[in-house]
Every structure is written in C-alpha cells, then in structure tokens.
Amino acid sequence: MPKIAVLKETRPNERRVAMVPAVADKLGKLGAEIHIQSGAGDAVKLPDSVFKSAKFTASATELVATADIVVAVQPPNLDVVRAMRDGAILITFVYAHKEIELVKLLRDKKITCFAMELVPRITRAQAMDALSSQAALAGYYAVLLGATQLARMVPMMTTAVGSIRPQKALVMGLGVAGLQALATARRLGAMTEGYDVRPETKEQAESLGAKFVDTGVDARGAGGYARELTQDEKSKIAAVITKHIQSADMIVTTAAIPGRPSPQLISKAQVDGMKACSVIIDLAAEGVGNCEYTQPGDTVQIGQVTIVGPLNVPSMLGEHASELYAKNQYNLIELFLKDKVINLDWSDEVIAKTALTHAGEIKNEAARKAIET
Ligand code: NAD
Numbered sequence: 001m002p003k004i005a006v007l008k009e010t011r012p013n014e015r016r017v018a019m020v021p022a023v024a025d026k027l028g029k030l031g032a033e034i035h036i037q038s039g040a041g042d043a044v045k046l047p048d049s050v051f052k053s054a055k056f057t058a059s060a061t062e063l064v065a066t067a068d069i070v071v072a073v074q075p076p077n078l079d080v081v082r083a084m085r086d087g088a089i090l091i092t093f094v095y096a097h098k099e100i101e102l103v104k105l106l107r108d109k110k111i112t113c114f115a116m117e118l119v120p121r122i123t124r125a126q127a128m129d130a131l132s133s134q135a136a137l138a139g140y141y142a143v144l145l146g147a148t149q150l151a152r153m154v155p156m157m158t159t160a161v162g163s164i165r166p167q168k169a170l171v172m173g174l175g176v177a178g179l180q181a182l183a184t185a186r187r188l189g190a191m192t193e194g195y196d197v198r199p200e201t202k203e204q205a206e207s208l209g210a211k212f213v214d215t216g217v218d219a220r221g222a223g224g225y226a227r228e229l230t231q232d233e234k235s236k237i238a239a240v241i242t243k244h245i246q247s248a249d250m251i252v253t254t255a256a257i258p259g260r261p262s263p264q265l266i267s268k269a270q271v272d273g274m275k276a277c278s279v280i281i282d283l284a285a286e287g288v289g290n291c292e293y294t295q296p297g298d299t300v301q302i303g304q305v306t307i308v309g310p311l312n313v314p315s316m317l318g319e320h321a322s323e324l325y326a327k328n329q330y331n332l333i334e335l336f337l338k339d340k341v342i343n344l345d346w347s348d349e350v351i352a353k354t355a356l357t358h359a360g361e362i363k364n365e366a367a368r369k370a371i372e373t
Contacts, residue, residue, distance in 0.1 A: 001340055004032045004333075005067035007060055008040040011074045013311060015043035015318035016325060018071040018092070021050050023326040027333065028053050031340030037063050044318040064088075068342060071329055073322075075099050086110050087359075089342070091329055093117055093130070094356055096367035103371055106357040112344065114332060115356040116325075118364060121224065125350050127331040132176045133324035138313035139180030139254065142281040143169070145313075146250040147188060149279040149299075149306045154250075155189020166191050170248040171210070172241075172265045172290065173255030174201035177283055181252040182208045193244055196255075197226050197237075215240045225258050238270075246273045253290035254283045259366070262287035276304035285309030 004027060006019040017040045024034045034054040041047065048056050057063040061083035064070050070084060072092040078101060084090065087110045094115040096103045106113045116130040126132070146169070147154050156166040169185035171178045174196040186192045186209045194205035194212055197219035202212040215237040221227030229237070245251065245266060255263050262284035271280070271293055282289045285296040293302050294309040301307075314321040335351060336344050346352055355363045362368040 001031060001033045002068040002337060002342055003066060004034050004069045004071060005063045006034065006036040006040055006054075007063070007070065007072040007076055007080065008037040009043075009073055010077060013315060014074055015315045016073045016322045017041045017044055017046060017318075018073050018322070018326055018329060019051070019054075020046065020323050020326045021052070022323075023330045024051050024054055026330055027337075030334065030337050032069070032333075032337060035063055035067065041322070044322050046319075046322070069333065069337075073325060075102050078102060078105055081105050081109065081111065084109065084111060087112070089114065091116065091332065096356060096362075096364065097370050100371055103357065103362060103367060107360060107362050110358075110360045112358045113356045114351075114354045115364070116328070116332075116354075118354045118356060119328075119332070120350060120353045122349070128328050128350065128354075130325050130328040133328055134314040134321055135176040135254075136180045137317045137321050137324070138283055139177035139252070140184045141313050141317055142177070142252045142254075142283050142310070143181050143184040143188065143250070145308055145310060146252060146279050146281045149281075149308060150249060151277055152249065154185070167249035168193070168247060169250045169252070170195065170213075170244055171205075172196075172251065172253045173284075174198075174205055175254060175256070177254040178252070179204055179208065181254065181283075182210045185250070185252070186210065190250065193248070195241060195244070197229065197233075198224075213241060213244050221257070223258075226255070226263075228257055228260060229263065238267075241265075242270055242273070245270050246275065249275065249278050251278070251280045252283065253280065255290050256284060256287070262290055264290060264292055266291040266293075268292045271302055271305055271307070274305045277306075278304075279306045279308065281308045281310065283310070283313060286311055 036054045038056045038058045064084045069089045089112045091114045157164045169190035170193045171181045192210035194210045205212045217233045282294040284290040296309045297311045299308045
C-alpha cells in the first residue's frame with residue numbers, strides 16, 4: 001500500500017498544513033496509507049486526534065524514510081530530503097531559483113518532485129492550481145487588513161447625526177488575488193476601482209461592480225500574463241492613474257510579472273500626494289513590492305499614509321488555505337495513484353510540466369538553466 005507522509009511545516013510564519021481530515025479519508029479510498037508528523041495541523045487547530053485513520057510519527061526524518069509520497073506546503077529542510085527514499089515523490093511549493101541546494105539534492109537523490117507553483121494554468125488543471133487557491137484567499141484578506149488599518153468604516157452609513165460616505169478602494173493588478181480583492185471591497189460597501197495592463201480585465205472588473213481605470217496601455221505578454229512596461233508606457237499610465245491613487249482611501253496592489261521582480265506601481269511622489277489616513281496593502285511585498293515605500297514584512301507610516309507589506313498572507317487564513325491546498329494536492333495525486341498503484345504518465349501535460357526533478361534530472365527548463373549553467 002503506498003505510504004503518504006505529511007510534514008509539519010518549519011518555516012517562520014507558516015501555519016498551513018498539507019493535509020486535512022477530508023482529504024486524508026479520500027486518499028485512503030485511493031489505497032494510500034497516511035502518516036503524519038505529530039502536531040502538523042496544530043497551528044490551524046487540526047489536532048492529531050481529528051485525523052482518524054492516520055498514523056503519527058514525531059520525527060520528520062523517520063517519517064519520510066519509508067514514504068512513497070511526501071507532501072508539504074513549503075520546501076522541506078535538506079536533512080528531511082536526505083532521509084527520503086531514493087526515487088520517492090515529493091509534492092510541495094519549491095520556487096527553485098530560491099532553493100538551489102535543495103533542487104540539486106532532489107536531482108541527486110532521483111526524487112520526483114512536483115512543484116506546486118509549476119502546475120500549468122490550463123482549464124483541466126484548475127482544481128490542482130494552488131497558486132490560484134492561495135491568491136484568492138490573499139486577495140480577500142488584503143482588504144480586511146486594509147479595513148482594520150483605516151480609522152474609518154468602509155460602507156456608507158446613515159446615522160442620526162448625518163451620513164458617512166463609503167470609502168474608495170482601488171485595486172491595482174487584477175489577476176486572481178486582485179479580482180478577489182475587488183469583490184471583497186465591494187461586499188464591504190466600498191466604491192471600487194480596478195486597474196491592470198491587460199485590457200481583458202476591464203470586463204472582469206466591471207462584472208464585479210467596479211469601475212475600470214483605462215490607461216490606454218495594453219501590456220499583454222505570453223501565456224495570459226503581463227509583460228514589463230516601457231518607459232513611455234509608464235509615463236502614460238502615471239498621467240492617468242495618479243489622481244485615482246490620490247483619491248483612494250484604500251489601495252490593494254497585487255501586480256506581478258512571472259520571472260521578474262514585481263513592477264513598481266506607486267512611486268514615493270504619488271504616496272506623498274495621497275489623502276490623509278489612507279492605506280496601501282501591498283500583496284507583492286513577498287517580492288520587492290509594488291509601492292516604492294513598501295517594507296516587506298512590515299507596516300510603515302509615511303506622513304499620514306499607512307503602507308502594509310504583509311508576507312505569506314494565505315497562512316493568515318491557515319484553516320481554509322490548508323483545506324484548499326490539500327484539495328489541490330489531492331487532485332494532482334489522483335492523476336497518478338489508482339488502486340494502490342503509483343503510475344506516472346509522462347505524456348500527461350500536467351505531470352510533465354509540474355515535475356521539477358525526476359530520475360536524476362532537473363525537468364523544468366528555467367530551473368535547469370538557473371542551476372546547471
Ligand atoms: P499574477 O500574480 O502573475 O499578476 C497579477 C496581476 O498583475 C495580473 O493581472 C497582471 O496583469 C498584473 N500586472 C502586471 N504588471 C502590471 C502593471 N505594471 N500594472 C498593473 N497590473 C500589472 O497573475 P495571476 O493571478 O497569477 O493570473 C495571471 C493570468 O493567469 C491571468 O490571466 C489569469 O486569468 C490566468 N489564470 C488562468 C488560470 C487557468 O486557466 N487555469 C488559472 C489562474 C490564472
């Protein structure tokens with residue numbers, strides 16, 4: 001019977017866990033035996049006792065030594081990977097360019113590593129797409145973080161002493177996180193505006209009741225993502241967007257370009273002209289941030305403006321983030337685990353593109369170039 005090992009996360013501020021009871025039960029039905037590192041779900045209030053059919057081991061290295069599949073949220077420590085069986089499967093977020101030693105070890109131990117950030121963004125793989133599930137949670141939570149930083153309420157309110165006007169929320173970058181932020185701000189009663197450099201996001205923003213800030217710039221890049229802007233385009237955008245930035249009460253920024261540092265959307269000068277007591281939540285803080293003043297992992301006060309640069313936002317909603325992540329992983333595992341047998345079909349685009357390492361090779365081209373040349 002294939003054995004699946006679930007690691008307890010060890011990275012700072014990581015509350016998520018790669019398994020929830022409902023997914024453990026479903027994996028049991030596929031013929032897997034679930035072994036969990038003791039206390040793996042404690043941070044999201046999933047004590048060992050709620051995993052009825054699982055077995056528990058205190059030591060991570062002992063746990064993985066006999067496992068066929070190891071699952072985690074963040075890349076495991078090198079000593080844990082060293083303790084894995086040669087040729088076993090590891091499924092986790094990796095981000096290979098930040099984990100050079102780990103990727104070399106995975107290659108040398110002939111581990112088949114499926115990196116969750118490599119799941120292709122195709123319709124068939126949507127249920128396995130942890131980037132999207134986690135980004136949706138982050139977009140929602142960014143607005144709540146913003147609302148609690150405002151010394152104002154968000155919706156309109158009529159009281160005996162007069163009416164309070166609704167706040168204006170501007171969301172910059174309308175991918176998965178940004179659209180969720182727009183929807184959340186609207187539900188809280190804000191007047192919402194959205195902006196992106198991909199024109200197709202206009203209709204998506206409007207369908208969520210938001211106004212779209214049209215800058216006239218089309219920066220569609222490959223694969224549905226944005227490309228970097230030219231200096232001319234940046235100036236054209238600044239001419240339109242500055243007044244929207246400076247009339248907003250809350251701004252959520254989420255802009256990213258794959259493989260590049262996060263683009264700067266808000267300059268120091270634009271912040272300096274913002275309304276008193278307004279707030280920016282910079283979801284790109286994990287990179288360098290979308291605002292020139294952002295301090296990743298910190299909240300800073302610049303004049304009367306508060307700028308929040310939160311890290312690992314999905315982990316702040318650890319319970320639901322773990323549930324969605326575990327379901328994403330289940331849908332991936334279901335592709336190759338059937339009737340107690342693991343069978344990797346390399347002609348399947350999802351298997352082939354999600355594999356970072358396999359049989360002693362780095363399969364992902366970008367990672368191979370970064371690490372081997
Ligand atoms: P992302 O995290 O890469 O970027 C967030 C947003 O920032 C994007 O909308 C991007 O256009 C925007 N952006 C980049 N530079 C900008 C700038 N200078 N100014 C303003 N905005 C800027 O995005 P994501 O959430 O990962 O989604 C990227 C694409 O993938 C979208 O087209 C999305 O619909 C698509 N997608 C497809 C699937 C699927 O088909 N399975 C799943 C998820 C996402």
